[in-house]
Amino acid sequence: MCFTYACLVSTQAQVLYDFTAEPGNNELSVREGETITITNQTIGGGWIEAKNSRGEVGLVPEDYIEVSNGYRKWFLQSNGNDPWAVFDNNASGGFSNNWAAQPEGTETGKTSSNAWHSGGHGHPQAYQGPGEVGPVWAYPDYQLDCVVADPKKGSKMYGLKSYIEYQVIPTTTNKPVNHRYKHFDWLYERLLEKFGSAIPIPSLPDKQVTGRFEEEFIKMRMERLQGWMSRMCRHPVISSSEVFQLFLSYKDEKDWKMGKRKAEKDETVGVMVFSTIEPEGLPDLDMIEVEQKCEQFNRFTRAMDDGVKDLLTIGNEHWKRCTGPLPKEYQRIGKAFQNLSSVFISSGYEGEAALTDALTAAGKTYEEIAQMVAEQPKKDLHFLMETNNEYKGLLGCFPDTIGVHKAAIEKVKEADKLVAAGKITPSDKITMSKRASIMSYSLQAEMNHFHSNRIYDYNRVMQQYLEQQVKFYEMIAEKLRHAHSQFTTM
Numbered sequence: 001m002c003f004t005y006a007c008l009v010s011t012q013a014q015v016l017y018d019f020t021a022e023p024g025n026n027e028l029s030v031r032e033g034e035t036i037t038i039t040n041q042t043i044g045g046g047w048i049e050a051k052n053s054r055g056e057v058g059l060v061p062e063d064y065i066e067v068s069n070g071y072r073k074w075f076l077q078s079n080g081n082d083p084w085a086v087f088d089n090n091a092s093g094g095f096s097n098n099w100a101a102q103p104e105g106t107e108t109g110k111t112s113s114n115a116w117h118s119g120g121h122g123h124p125q126a127y128q129g130p131g132e133v134g135p136v137w138a139y140p141d142y143q144l145d146c147v148v149a150d151p152k153k154g155s156k157m158y159g160l161k162s163y164i165e166y167q168v169i170p171t172t173t174n175k176p177v178n179h180r181y182k183h184f185d186w187l188y189e190r191l192l193e194k195f196g197s198a199i200p201i202p203s204l205p206d207k208q209v210t211g212r213f214e215e216e217f218i219k220m221r222m223e224r225l226q227g228w229m230s231r232m233c234r235h236p237v238i239s240s241s242e243v244f245q246l247f248l249s250y251k252d253e254k255d256w257k258m259g260k261r262k263a264e265k266d267e268t269v270g271v272m273v274f275s276t277i278e279p280e281g282l283p284d285l286d287m288i289e290v291e292q293k294c295e296q297f298n299r300f301t302r303a304m305d306d307g308v309k310d311l312l313t314i315g316n317e318h319w320k321r322c323t324g325p326l327p328k329e330y331q332r333i334g335k336a337f338q339n340l341s342s343v344f345i346s347s348g349y350e351g352e353a354a355l356t357d358a359l360t361a362a363g364k365t366y367e368e369i370a371q372m373v374a375e376q377p378k379k380d381l382h383f384l385m386e387t388n389n390e391y392k393g394l395l396g397c398f399p400d401t402i403g404v405h406k407a408a409i410e411k412v413k414e415a416d417k418l419v420a421a422g423k424i425t426p427s428d429k430i431t432m433s434k435r436a437s438i439m440s441y442s443l444q445a446e447m448n449h450f451h452s453n454r455i456y457d458y459n460r461v462m463q464q465y466l467e468q469q470v471k472f473y474e475m476i477a478e479k480l481r482h483a484h485s486q487f488t489t490m
Helices: 181-195 215-234 236-240 242-249 253-264 270-276 287-323 325-345 353-378 381-395 398-420 426-485
Strands: 011-015 035-044 047-051 057-061 065-067 074-077 146-156 161-170 177-180 277-280
Touching: 146 215, 161 181, 161 215, 161 242, 177 181, 177 242, 181 215, 181 236, 181 242, 181 253, 181 270, 215 236, 215 381, 236 242, 242 253, 270 277, 270 426, 277 426, 287 325, 287 353, 287 381, 287 398, 287 426, 325 353, 353 381, 353 426, 381 426, 398 426
Parallel strands: 074 277
Antiparallel strands: 011 035, 011 065, 035 047, 047 057, 146 161, 161 177
16 A cells, blocks of 8 residues: 655634625635635735635735744554564665656656646656555645855945845745845754754855855855755755745735844744644554664665765866866976977978877877866766765755654653653543654654655666766767877778
8 A cells, every 4th residue: 555645734813804706717705804724825915725715726925815824734644554664674674776767746546747847947747657655745736946046145224244245035935035144044044943853954056255256165155055945945844834935925024024023032942743643543653663663764864965075086086187287297298299200300301290280189189188178077977966965965954854853763662661650641642643644654654755866866866977978988989089089090
């Protein structure tokens, strides 16, 4: 049996004004004072999707409502009996790699043609193979993405303080909002505080005191902010959260400041976020089996962390060779050919002009190859290294997330002793077990999210890397063929 777990955003809102739906426009009629349930806040264009008290679903103008509760609930649902089926039991603690060649859609057994190409950058929603995939977050029909672009230098305090401001353009509205690096840092801190116990939140690119306004640094930071934002957009829980939506689509400075204050007062943070997850008809889990699978995933992420760091080390060494000693070797070969050509010319022997010209051309070809070698890492290795840097940051978060889960399991293990000692009641023990089950289901959904993104990301970046390598060596081969053709066949 297959498992599908839905992550449904359910936010209550109060209707401020009557709104009458126009026929054929998929709008929803609501009355002033009515309480409605928001089912989708990523519609864009000033509209949200909601359900009224009569169970009808449709679109309502955002300005006609006011969100009335401070948190959202994510629901877990089941259509099977084996939540761990996707994980194998091999000794290495690996992940059962039974993925299909083509991605599946947002729910088990339902295909989606845009699972790889939705949103602005074509990243995955839920890359799932056939068969039993275990619990997954339910992904929206439209994949949110954003573009970080157009960095501009600004100043405040009569020019005494300068900063770089970026435009952030979400695909839901296509309306740009402006943010400084410190705003991204604020968003990171809020996401970490709220979701860090359940969801790994990778850190932002490092702060820098000197060289902040140099063009190369600004370009690099913008690219890394883009990568971080796109990864946050991929996650259905993060991307639908109120604080993330505020960051992407605040209306004006007043709206931004009010939203910030509200987010900073949010009390549903840390382990409290698990209280916003409600399992619907899901059985409590066997804690021993949960612990085994948790440790299996822990081993995998540790091993992957080692592999990623090893690749980064080797990649950095190769980059240095490509931009340092390797081009110099090609330059030396080129110079040697040209020097030999000069010697041949000095002989004064008639009839060797074709040879000396060809030899000179061969030398220049090797100098051109030297330049190509020096420039190539920016075309292929750069993207491979950036992807691995992202995963290095992401993998570094898992020990804390898994640690929270392990602590919950340990408390459940101690429950029998605590009941026997009269320190807690049997009812308390049941509550602890249910809470640990919720955490386990959430961790499983996060594991599957990680693996689906990993498979997509490494397929994509390796294809890109090898495609650029093929082009590189084909260009070198073409240059060498041309140099070869200059010599007379004897």
